[in-house]
Amino acid sequence: MKKAYPIPSDTAASQARASDPLNSAWVSANAGSGKTHVLAQRVIRLLLNGTDPSKILCLTYTRAAAANMSNRVFSTLSDWTSLGDAELASRIVALDGRGADAGTMHRARRLFAEALETPGGLKIQTIHAFCESVLHQFPLEANIPAHFEMLDTQMEASLFGDARRDMISGASAGAEVLAEAFAMVLERGGEAGLDALLAEIVNKRDGLRAFIAGLGDDFRSLLAEFRFRPGLTAEDIASSLWPLPGFLPDYFAGFARAAEAADARMVLNNILPYARLAFAEADPIRRLELLGKAFLKADGAAYEPAKAFKKVLLDRLPDLPERYIEAARAILEVSDRLALFRMLEGTAAALTVARWLIARYEHLKRSRGFLDFNDLITRTVALLSRPDAGAWVQFKLDQGIDHILLDEAQDTSPDQWEVVKKLTEEFFAGLGQREAVHRTMFAVGDEKQSIYSFQGAAPDSFAESR
Template sequence: MKHDIVDADARAQALDVTRSWIVQAPAGSGKTELLTQRYLALLARVSQPEDVLAITFTRKAAAEMRRRILNALDCARSQPCPALAHQRQTWELAKKVLVQDDRCEWALRDSPSRLRIQTIDSLCASLVRQMPVTAGLGAVPATTTEPDPLYREAARATLVRLESGHNGCASVRCLLGHLDNNVMRTETMVALMLAKRDQWLRHVADPGDFRIGRESLEAVLRSLVKETLLQARSLLVQSPFVDLLESVQYAARNCQKADQDSPIRHCLGLRDWPEAAYEALPQWQGLATLLLTDKDQWRATVSVQVGFPAKTAGKDAAQKQEFDLRKQAFLELLSELRGNESMRLALASIRRVPAPCYQDDQWQVLEALFEVLRIAVAELKLIFQAQGQADFSEVMMASVVALGHPDNPSDLALQLDHRIQHLLVDEFQDTSITQFGLFEKLVAGWQSDDGRTLFVVGDPMQSIYRFREAEVGLFLRARRHGIGDVPLHPLQLSVNFRAVSGLVDWFNQTFKQVFPSTDNITTGAIRYAMADALGQDQADIQIHPFIGADGDQEPARVLAIIDRIRHIEPTASIAILVRSRTHLVPITTAMDAHGVEWHGVDIERLAQRSVVRDLRSLLHALLNLDDRLSWLSILRAPWCGIGLADLLAITTKAGNGVLWNVLGHGVTCEGLSPHARAALARCSQ
């Protein structure tokens, strides 16, 4: 059956190698195939294969892309043109590469390493190796994958300054005082900050940098407050604000009369919704307190604590009636707002927004923290040099330094500018700010009409590297403003080749409600992109929720579902997906107990299998006759199977001595069951 691909035009445009693109490619949309085709299309036009550089974030992704390209070249070399459209297109592109290969004598078949497909970490390491002095690392260090002990050592060396009286001891003293003189906690926090220094070092490295001045940082806070308030105001002005404002005024007056220390009092005299300015933040927080509970949910009831006295608190019949009418009117307004999830989230965010200004004591601690962090980074560099090691962040930042400044590029940057004609970046949604800066330097000086192109692909809906400072907002920023001087034309892939239409429809209905309704560069909010199914095959989506203690019943339900599927379709393949390996333990245990065979890769550690544990215990016992725990383990193992009561009798007989000395006399050991006597007699032979 032939199906029309609704995003075929976007896929065709992505192969226009005269333009630069940013492609949003959701899971299952054929992103890797598109990258492969783009890479082949570029290879067919360049004079040297090294002119095309593809960057991925994992070695697995780099290996997969290299494998696909080499397979495409092999197929074009030895096989006829395929019948399927996408395979035919890849074959035709690879055929053109082979023509260029012969014309330019690249010998890609014998030298596949000329294909430049690297991870971001590999690229940074290669840049540092070419310019070690300019990068500031000197001799190229080994990259460690376990830098935590080095962070700890640097943090400890920083705090020691308090005792030595070296520069910075006053800042260390201030920071320690702020953290209740808890040295271990302070050391841990400094070490954690060192692990993320690529996020903040560029801001605090220079003590005189105006960007870390009090006015600059408070301006950032005020901007954040304003953006949060703007979003809330745009939603609230659409509500029945006249009646709601009357209720707000009523509640504020009552809170003031009762002399309650409530943020609602700041709403007194409010005639319209507050302006989206930081000066009005107290009024906005009063509104949030009135409308939401402490758990940021719409209020279902109101009381005197939020300015609505109970009916029984009225002094006379008229006042009692007023109290009741006011309360009921406000509850009706709340019921109208209850379905407005966007407004609830906006009001909840107002509660968490930071104060727009620092208190003097807060600023003193912040300045001390800046100096302590600068000292900690210096200590870490000394440790790196002494041990000849560096972490990925150090290599990354050094590579950025090695390229110089866009207005004053280094020799390496000029060399790369001449060598790299086309740059492709995979999984762009996982780009950090430092990596984004690296890409900006790699394309510095590029012009839209000089024949060089930038092609980035990613899915901001599935960013996974927040722990590495991946910023989804960078994807939105690149889509809107480009990278460096290179404008990027946006493309959207929508067809999902992996899932049937029933699943795709369910994804669209479900995740559209989960994702925000609008994009936001500052917060990294990304709206859901609707997907299209290739075919019309249906799927049955069933949800079996388990709440609280009911979760213990999950393995039994999973087994029941497996049995039902096998009864209907005995040859069906069944997959079980979980959040982490730990969630699989009760399920796999239940399947083992019921004789359900299953296969998993890297799910169950070999060392944790019972047979392996028993064999290890046997080995330890034979190597060390005094290893009581191992001897007890092998006596409990299936080949012996002695019960706990019999083990107690044996250990009582042995006392503090070696179990081996009494095992040979087990048949005469008092208190042993017949089964234990027989088992010991059998094993002793």
Template sequence: MSRIVVPELLRAAQLKASDPASSIWVSANAGSGKTHVLTQRVIRLLLKGVPPAKILCLTFTKAAAAQMATRVFDTLATWTNLDDAALREAVRETGAPSPSRTDLLLARRLFTRTVETPGGLKIQTIHAFCERLLHLFPFEANVPARFEVADDVRQATLLAGAKRDAIAEAHRSTGALGAALSRIAEEVGSASIDKLIGEAMRARAPALRWSLADPQDRLPALLGGGGLSVEAVERDMIDGGIAPAEWPEIAAFFATGSTNDQKRSAKLGIALQAYTDYGAERSSRTHAVATYLAVFFTKDGPAKALMTKGLAARRPDLLAELITEQARLVDLLEARKTAETIERTQALLA
């Protein structure tokens, strides 16, 4: 294996950064040798006689801590088998001064000294360091003296259990909590509810503030919903405009027109049947509303022509009434979206 040749300028910078006598900040790209510099710095501290127990290295990740510890111990283990000349060269490569015979003896003993030090060489994550401090001062930190930090697997297990218990409790509830779960389940389905709960938990801080601030009043004020419920808006869609009692006459008039007029007549007939079934509790309010909206809207939005020119010439008053009704329904559709947003948000907060 060919030896990697490090440019002299880079080597000089690394030696300067690994000098334990200096306080150093290193900023460099990934893979440019930061871990190597830190490893050399630790080794040079050990070569100066600093007790391993007094050296503390903090990293962000467990992988980084493990990599650095491996490099330090691999280097020190290698030194135990080198002759004087090879060991002297290895020590100089770290940036340390050329060692004396006493220094060489110390270098060979560093591996054993470091391994046998109580507590060992402390190369750990910031989280582990903080956990250690909390264990040392539990009373001052107001935590249980023998607390344990759950690992990722344990966290996932606890979280899954907590979510399962919360959903089961909501399912058993016959009050507001049960109604909130039903609303959420209707909106997202069973397959997506776990993902939704996860998103909500990631925003738990603002969600908690909303819960404590009583969103029943604040949400409608912010979203401009006027305090209307989805049910109230949908009732207004059917009962607040052209009276259902007039629908049969309008449908009959449409039936005398062209093919498109006859299609609208059929839609209005379906809406009338759905409305009748809803009154007899054989259909849902939402279904009755959807069939009525189909008279005035397509999948792309408001219908551009509510009747053909032939019928319009015969009943311009009816055309004007239909145009007014369509505009009213456009406004109510926006009001329903706002009401749905409010109700969904309130259910999710619950």
């Protein structure tokens, strides 16, 4: 026997209120506070009140959670088959707050068998598994192959391998925008960078797909967002630093002479060598780099003029501090601007590669009759949203579902919420509403535990869907 810890009475009361199958409820509570426990209690109370097991749909995000929930329900029901009358009666009172008459006791002992035996049975499954079964029921309406196959990880990797090979040969065969983007990625990241990028695209493809769709056709519009005019090049940006503000060539020549005359060591050792190269350099980008090395410290910040220039030098060139600050500031500004430009340019290239790779993968996947996990959700949402078929499908499904219970709601992505929402919309209105059936929705989650935000889980949608 597990050691029984006393459950505080206010906790027990809140849990009992939450598990009351008469109410629909959204419950947010901390880790380990008994959310899954309450959900299991609620399922048992529904069954005890005579709900047909096949009318209950419990959804979780992970398979482990589905198994966990299923174990809890079935182990309680299995316990009940062998308990003595007094013990069973007290369990039922504790659970449901009501006295157990002979009929209830009898039913309680039969629940285990019933829940197992009902065709279709008690459904405790992941959202993905649920969507997969819906799509298998309505392939025609969902516009997918009747005997679609789920893509396993191996097959998925192999499809991406093919897509990648097609991309590399496509890039060399002159698909111009792709070729350019591909060349930039290789130039910036090398083979290793390309591999890392492609792996990342595969991992994050669902989020990327939505992001890319939101950007429109031309990723260079990203540049416009940051006020870079169309057609601008890195060279144009670097050229804007020339002539160097505060340090026109004549002034620079005088500065160099004065530094030598004053034997200003710091200037002679740190500034002049690179600055001379910079003033002789014609390529604006090389020049910008050299100016940075000359006029800025190794950490990229400007020198403190009062410390950097000795007094003898300052006596000869009284306005040197202001001129130096002006030049250093301009170098920093243009360097930042150029870095931003390059970053956006690289991003646009990476997105171009991503769009191509994902589109190719989708094409290969579809042409071979596969669906992946993401498809299960999006195809189900599309199916339930179709103005022509949606209502019919929902009506058919609705015949089978009166109560939806959702665990780990914080890990439910917006698309997955859409599935739940579509199902419950018909609960409370419209075609599916059957008279005299009390239908409920129950969701539990903990916003703080959202572990899947990287793939689009939105703890906010949990709060919003209340």
